Amino acid sequence: MNITAAEVIVTSPDRNFVTLKLTTDDGLVGWGDGTLNGRELSVASYLTDHVVPLLLGRDAHRIEDTWQFLYRSAYWRRGPVTMAAIAAVDVALWDLKAKAAGMPLYQLLGGASRNGLMAYGHASGRDEAELFDSIRRHLDQGFRSIRVQTSVPGIDAVYGVRAPAGEEPEHHYEPALRAAQPMEEDWDTRAYLRHIPRVFEAVRSEFGPELPLLHDVHHRLTPIQAARLGKDLEPYDLFWMEDCTPAENQDALRLVRQHTTTPLAIGEVFNTVWDYQTLIKDQLIDYVRSAVTHTGGITAMRKLLDYAAQYQIKSGIHGPTDISPVGMAAALHLDLAIHNFGIQEYMQHGDATNEVFRQTFSFENGYLHPGHQPGLGVELDEDAAAKFPYRPAYLPYNRLKDGTVHDW
Ligand code: GCO
Ligand code: MG
Numbered sequence: 583m584n585i586t587a588a589e590v591i592v593t594s595p596d597r598n599f600v601t602l603k604l605t606t607d608d609g610l611v612g613w614g615d616g617t618l619n620g621r622e623l624s625v626a627s628y629l630t631d632h633v634v635p636l637l638l639g640r641d642a643h644r645i646e647d648t649w650q651f652l653y654r655s656a657y658w659r660r661g662p663v664t665m666a667a668i669a670a671v672d673v674a675l676w677d678l679k680a681k682a683a684g685m686p687l688y689q690l691l692g693g694a695s696r697n698g699l700m701a702y703g704h705a706s707g708r709d710e711a712e713l714f715d716s717i718r719r720h721l722d723q724g725f726r727s728i729r730v731q732t733s734v735p736g737i738d739a740v741y742g743v744r745a746p747a748g749e750e751p752e753h754h755y756e757p758a759l760r761a762a763q764p765m766e767e768d769w770d771t772r773a774y775l776r777h778i779p780r781v782f783e784a785v786r787s788e789f790g791p792e793l794p795l796l797h798d799v800h801h802r803l804t805p806i807q808a809a810r811l812g813k814d815l816e817p818y819d820l821f822w823m824e825d826c827t828p829a830e831n832q833d834a835l836r837l838v839r840q841h842t843t844t845p846l847a848i849g850e851v852f853n854t855v856w857d858y859q860t861l862i863k864d865q866l867i868d869y870v871r872s873a874v875t876h877t878g879g880i881t882a883m884r885k886l887l888d889y890a891a892q893y894q895i896k897s898g899i900h901g902p903t904d905i906s907p908v909g910m911a912a913a914l915h916l917d918l919a920i921h922n923f924g925i926q927e928y929m930q931h932g933d934a935t936n937e938v939f940r941q942t943f944s945f946e947n948g949y950l951h952p953g954h955q956p957g958l959g960v961e962l963d964e965d966a967a968a969k970f971p972y973r974p975a976y977l978p979y980n981r982l983k984d985g986t987v988h989d990w
Pocket of ligand 1: 742798850901902927
């Protein structure tokens with residue numbers, strides 16, 4: 583099964599996606615996701631200019647060898663662009679191997695370890711009433727676990743808080759703004775730390791003790807501030823507190839850990855197992871947040887999650903809308919096969935994205951399943967993709983009141 587063609591497709595249905603298409607001399611086609619939100623074209627170039635020429639003629643069955651070849655031969659290891667490009671190749675090769683075997687990918691990874699994957703959805707609101715409505719809508723859609731983000735009095739624009747249904751279709755909400763410049767938001771840590779525990783107190787008293795609740799801090803706190811927030815949230819029994827400090831410093835989590843029993847999740851901006859070395863070995867976290875798309879694909883994620891399993895640390899694979907349905911399907915197959923599955927983020931794609939990426943995964947009663955088609959179960963419709971050309975888009979960033987750029 584030799585690779586005869588490799589092509590990079592950049593399309594922008596609801597947002598930008600970078601997809602690798604591999605074709606073999608058996609006539610099979612495999613798909614891989616290399617989308618890096620706000621920096622999409624760098625991965626497209628890395629693939630087209632530097633990886634595609636190396637793939638032609640290679641045996642598509644040699645997944646591990648291709649991974650090691652791309653990782654080691656480049657000399658320049660790691661980094662989001664490199665690892666997203668390697669992920670695109672790796673996932674496309676797994677798609678091909680599973681199609682050649684005539685099996686859904688999870689079968690090649692050891693078979694199903696569970697019947698379905700508990701997913702969490704994103705509820706948010708500018709005030710309590712909007713937030714409660716958003717939580718109810720998610721419960722009506724079947725979600726059994728909910729991420730809670732709200733506006734904060736004293737801060738004008740908080741990332742992750744969407745306009746209410748009616749003003750903006752919920753599934754069309756996209757965190758990256760399609761514009762030539764990133765949008766500027768503001769930030770006030772003291773206002774945030776005062777407000778968030780009150781929000782969770784209100785949500786618990788309205789929705790009761792059972793509902794798993796999650797919260798994303800988006801890397802904005804120092805270790806001692808994160809420790810305080812974790813402590814203040816303990817009465818509300820969170821499923822996790824995510825990305826509480828900037829991700830570069832693994833030791834920051836040690837201080838947080840010493841002060842709170844609120845479970846910790848981190849890693850959506852990580853790209854290799856090395857970013858987790860201390861965090862996992864010293865048991866400073868509870869959930870691994872990496873995306874298959876940003877961490878070198880299934881081959882690398884499997885090893886990372888197996889390492890985490892030795893320390894009772896579970897998966898919480900990143901699943902925002904900037905992971906394409908191809909990357910999402912890769913996550914679902916891996917989730918189904920591993921033993922230490924924790925939860926899967928699921929932020930539904932828009933209609934245009936679903937038109938471009940034909941999918942077989944299902945969401946029923948709060949549980950995702952990758953489906954039973956051979957391979958990943960996602961096929962890109964190239965005619966549909968061609969209708970949506972690339973448009974520059976940037977994530978927002980934030981500044982303090984005095985104008986200082988603050989941590990994401
Ligand atoms: C999440 C994330 C996203 C990211 C986005 C960046 O937990 O889903 O924090 O909202 O900010 O994926 O590209
Ligand atoms: Mg996050």
